[in-house]
Amino acid sequence: MGTVETAKGEETGASAAEGRKDALTIKDERTGRVYEVPIKHGTIRAMDLRQIKTSPDDFGLMTYDPAFMNTAHCTSRITYIDGDKGILQYRGYPIDVLAEKCTYLEVAYLLLYGELPNRKQYDEWVHAITYHTMIHESLKKVMDAFNYDAHPMGMLIATVAAMSTFYPEGRDVHDPAVRTKQVHRLIAKMPTIAAFAYKHSMGMPYVYPSNDLDYTSNFLTMLFKTPAENYKPNPTLVRALDILFILHADHEQNCGTNAMRGIGSAHTDPYSALAGAAAALYGPLHGGANEEVLKMLAEIGSISRVPEFIKEVKEGKGEKRLMGFGHRVYKNFDPRAKIIKRMAEEVFEVTGRNPLLDIALELERIALQDDYFVKRKLYPNVDFYSGLIYQAIGLPTAAFTVLFAIPRTSGWLAQWGELLEDPEEKIARPRQVYLGASERPFKAMDKR
Numbered sequence: 312m313g314t315v316e317t318a319k320g321e322e323t324g325a326s327a328a329e330g331r332k333d334a335l336t337i338k339d340e341r342t343g344r345v346y347e348v349p350i351k352h353g354t355i356r357a358m359d360l361r362q363i364k365t366s367p368d369d370f371g372l373m374t375y376d377p378a379f380m381n382t383a384h385c386t387s388r389i390t391y392i393d394g395d396k397g398i399l400q401y402r403g404y405p406i407d408v409l410a411e412k413c414t415y416l417e418v419a420y421l422l423l424y425g426e427l428p429n430r431k432q433y434d435e436w437v438h439a440i441t442y443h444t445m446i447h448e449s450l451k452k453v454m455d456a457f458n459y460d461a462h463p464m465g466m467l468i469a470t471v472a473a474m475s476t477f478y479p480e481g482r483d484v485h486d487p488a489v490r491t492k493q494v495h496r497l498i499a500k501m502p503t504i505a506a507f508a509y510k511h512s513m514g515m516p517y518v519y520p521s522n523d524l525d526y527t528s529n530f531l532t533m534l535f536k537t538p539a540e541n542y543k544p545n546p547t548l549v550r551a552l553d554i555l556f557i558l559h560a561d562h563e564q565n566c567g568t569n570a571m572r573g574i575g576s577a578h579t580d581p582y583s584a585l586a587g588a589a590a591a592l593y594g595p596l597h598g599g600a601n602e603e604v605l606k607m608l609a610e611i612g613s614i615s616r617v618p619e620f621i622k623e624v625k626e627g628k629g630e631k632r633l634m635g636f637g638h639r640v641y642k643n644f645d646p647r648a649k650i651i652k653r654m655a656e657e658v659f660e661v662t663g664r665n666p667l668l669d670i671a672l673e674l675e676r677i678a679l680q681d682d683y684f685v686k687r688k689l690y691p692n693v694d695f696y697s698g699l700i701y702q703a704i705g706l707p708t709a710a711f712t713v714l715f716a717i718p719r720t721s722g723w724l725a726q727w728g729e730l731l732e733d734p735e736e737k738i739a740r741p742r743q744v745y746l747g748a749s750e751r752p753f754k755a756m757d758k759r
């Protein structure tokens with residue numbers, strides 16, 4: 312071994328007791344040099360690799376990690392996931408406990424402020440949200456301008472982005488009081504925008520929010536009340552939707568949250584950043600999957616067609632996927648899917664059984680026994696059953712991802728606030744490995 316270039320590793324914990332260091336020794340076979348880089352929280356800092364060079368003008372070693380398969384890009388104290396054990400916790404509380412005992416707004420407060428609210432804090436919080444649910448009439452006109460068949464998620468993304476022009480003070484992202492105001496506005500107005508998008512797609516008049524209703528009852532009322540008929544939401548459906556909101560509120564560094572943090576790192580206002588996060592969520596590999604699940608179940612059409620469909624997925628070798636199956640992090644089961652599956656039965660007692668449920672159950676049963684899915688650790692994810700519940704509640708498939716975006720707003724905003732308070736954060740700017748042409752002479756157009 313050559314000389315050790317750096318020795319920053321500290322002796323801590325179990326390693327220290329055994330006379331070892333929390334450090335990684337790396338030998339560069341190109342030069343014979345040996346480096347020691349500290350290990351903290353099970354990670355090494357990518358910047359510690361930069362010192363590893365073959366010559367003084369070498370840029371230094373980088374890591375290559377497409378799709379961030381093994382890169383932590385931030386520290387966070389919001390959501391904990393252990394994908395192998397199927398654990399999901401918000402601020403240390405297990406998801407099933409929160410789903411059983413809390414309202415969505417209580418959980419949103421927990422995500423944003425780190426602690427469950429006491430009665431006074433909760434009442435003030437609910438009041439602040441309730442009194443920000445109206446949207447500006449001009450914002451309503453922005454929504455009016457969409458074509459009759461506009462996808463509700465496209466409308467939501469564009470309308471949230473447009474909100475930045477209504478609240479220009481939101482650009483002062485370093486003022487905590489200003490941030491709090493935008494948090495109230497966004498959490499309060501998302502259901503209104505979502506419901507207006509739905510009404511627009513149905514060619515029906517918008518229903519304004521009612522301050523005498525709780526968050527979720529108000530949302531359902533804005534969706535289903537019409538000028539011709541009153542609407543009283545069923546308490547079982549209200550509670551089911553509220554639980555779905557809790558389950559979807561945050562999921563640490565997923566694709567949408569990464570977009571929120573990436574855009575937020577440029578100190579962009581929260582409306583524009585959140586529109587970007589929602590755009591990521593729209594994708595069929597992310598929040599758009601619940602819509603795809605329903606399309607898939609409808610395409611399968613009957614229980615007898617399930618084996619044939621599974622065969623097509625397997626033969627498609629990744630081209631055709633079993634939507635609502637698989638997860639980047641959960642490789643055992645998705646704890647949210649378990650809760651949703653149980654809840655689906657309660658909802659169907661009120662709404663009547665969704666005929667697609669039997670196809671879904673059969674699909675799950677066969678897939679969980681099949682070597683292809685077992686070997687790849689593919690299990691139902693949060694989206695596998697949520698769409699069936701949304702459909703039972705009476706929502707069209709195109710509105711499903713919008714229902715995901717409403718609660719995820721609290722998670723996005725919690726992550727955004729954490730980013731802005733983190734002294735280590737800077738503008739997110741990954742590196743690349745350039746494999747293109749090296750410098751070459753320019754050719755005039757007539758010589759090409």
Ligand code: ACO
Nearest residue numbers: 596597598600628629632633634635636637638639687692
């Ligand atoms: N159906 C069939 N095969 C699958 C599926 C699926 N749903 N998901 C993964 N695979 C296969 C892949 O083809 C691959 O096979 P290979 O090793 O033979 O090449 C293997 O399993 C690993 O898949 P990756 O794509 O590498 O896994 P990754 O972690 O990148 O993807 C993802 C995770 C995007 C969720 C994927 O499982 C998927 O596309 N699922 C369907 C879409 C879906 O339900 N998305 C919702 C996720 S939850 C959420 O975002 C809220």
